[in-house]
Amino acid sequence: MDVTTLAEVSGNVATIGYGLAATGPGIGLGILIGKTIEGMSRQPEVAGQLRATMFIGVAFVEVLALLGLVTGFLFT
Amino acid sequence: MANLALGAATTAAAELAAEDSSSNGFFGWLFSSNGFHAPTVDEFFPPALLFEGTIFELNRIILARIIAAAILIFLFWLVARRAKVVPGRGQGVVEMLLDFIRVQIVEQVMDKETAKRFLPFLTTLFLAIFAFNVTGIIPFMNMPGTALIGLPIVMAVWVYILYLVVGVKKHGLGGYLKTSLFPPGVPKGIYVLLTPIEFLQVFILRPATLALRLCANMIAGHLLLVLCFAATQYFFFEAVGAMKAMGTVTFVAGFAFTLFELFVYALQSYVFVMLSAVYINMAIEEEH
Numbered sequence: 244m245d246v247t248t249l250a251e252v253s254g255n256v257a258t259i260g261y262g263l264a265a266t267g268p269g270i271g272l273g274i275l276i277g278k279t280i281e282g283m284s285r286q287p288e289v290a291g292q293l294r295a296t297m298f299i300g301v302a303f304v305e306v307l308a309l310l311g312l313v314t315g316f317l318f319t
Numbered sequence: 320m321a322n323l324a325l326g327a328a329t330t331a332a333a334e335l336a337a338e339d340s341s342s343n344g345f346f347g348w349l350f351s352s353n354g355f356h357a358p359t360v361d362e363f364f365p366p367a368l369l370f371e372g373t374i375f376e377l378n379r380i381i382l383a384r385i386i387a388a389a390i391l392i393f394l395f396w397l398v399a400r401r402a403k404v405v406p407g408r409g410q411g412v413v414e415m416l417l418d419f420i421r422v423q424i425v426e427q428v429m430d431k432e433t434a435k436r437f438l439p440f441l442t443t444l445f446l447a448i449f450a451f452n453v454t455g456i457i458p459f460m461n462m463p464g465t466a467l468i469g470l471p472i473v474m475a476v477w478v479y480i481l482y483l484v485v486g487v488k489k490h491g492l493g494g495y496l497k498t499s500l501f502p503p504g505v506p507k508g509i510y511v512l513l514t515p516i517e518f519l520q521v522f523i524l525r526p527a528t529l530a531l532r533l534c535a536n537m538i539a540g541h542l543l544l545v546l547c548f549a550a551t552q553y554f555f556f557e558a559v560g561a562m563k564a565m566g567t568v569t570f571v572a573g574f575a576f577t578l579f580e581l582f583v584y585a586l587q588s589y590v591f592v593m594l595s596a597v598y599i600n601m602a603i604e605e606e607h
Contacts (some may be wrong), residue, residue: 285361291423291427292427293458295424295427295428296592298586298589298590298593298595299590299594299597301590302532302590302593302594303528305532306528306531306532309531309532309535310531310535310541312535312538313531313535315359316437316538
């Protein structure tokens, strides 16, 4: 009995993994930056401090997406 | 009419010549490839230029680092050599940059006394990272010096040792471990969970993410630029018919991403220095 292949995937599945890895940080960045803007519009006088704190948070969120990128290269 | 014919003839001859020399010479290499080559990780391991096989192996990326360092030192030497009380144009720009680092980054995190103590280190870090990053969009270098993990690791280890040393100096070894591993104000039982996490955080994750963030950003940015311009080359010289027009899109996108990368380079230096300042500040902070 011979097997009929109806569909097959060629290439690397790791790309799908990176797509998944980017969704979480994407949502996170949206919430983080949106909330900062909210805070800035409520209290424009602390905008500088909020921005500095936001960038620290952005750095922490962003590194998750970058780990996804790095693992894509590592486990091919 | 004759002009036009002549033009057509020269174009045809040029095309013929290009086809002839497709196997040798710079232009042969430039215009001949079969199919689209997507960039790979090999991009970051160019052939060695000097000292092949030794630990001093010099390739294109190392050369870009050396040039960036030399230019940075030269520029600041040039400005510092004839520094005046009333700054000229060049000195004015440099002073604005130094002022930005002091006011917008370091003093946002530390109080003024502490900031004064660590400012030289953090300023050096910012300028060095930016100089090594920006080689990524300078024509003919086109490779960020920080895209290989070595340089980010050196910088992260520098910060790591610094914040451990100032922390231990300030609180003593036991005191530092107590403030960093046992944050006050939580019930005793929680320490079973909290202390291992804090240990990982302080001793492994902080330096590792500092280095990884910088390096991975540079790798991603460089691959993005290479992809845009490789696609442009493919569309213009190899695609047929209407597909050639797609080359215009990728060409413009390549320039847009070049500008975006410049922004990312500045942002990454900012983030690196900001986080270093935060870590140092956390190490010397008094217990609340």
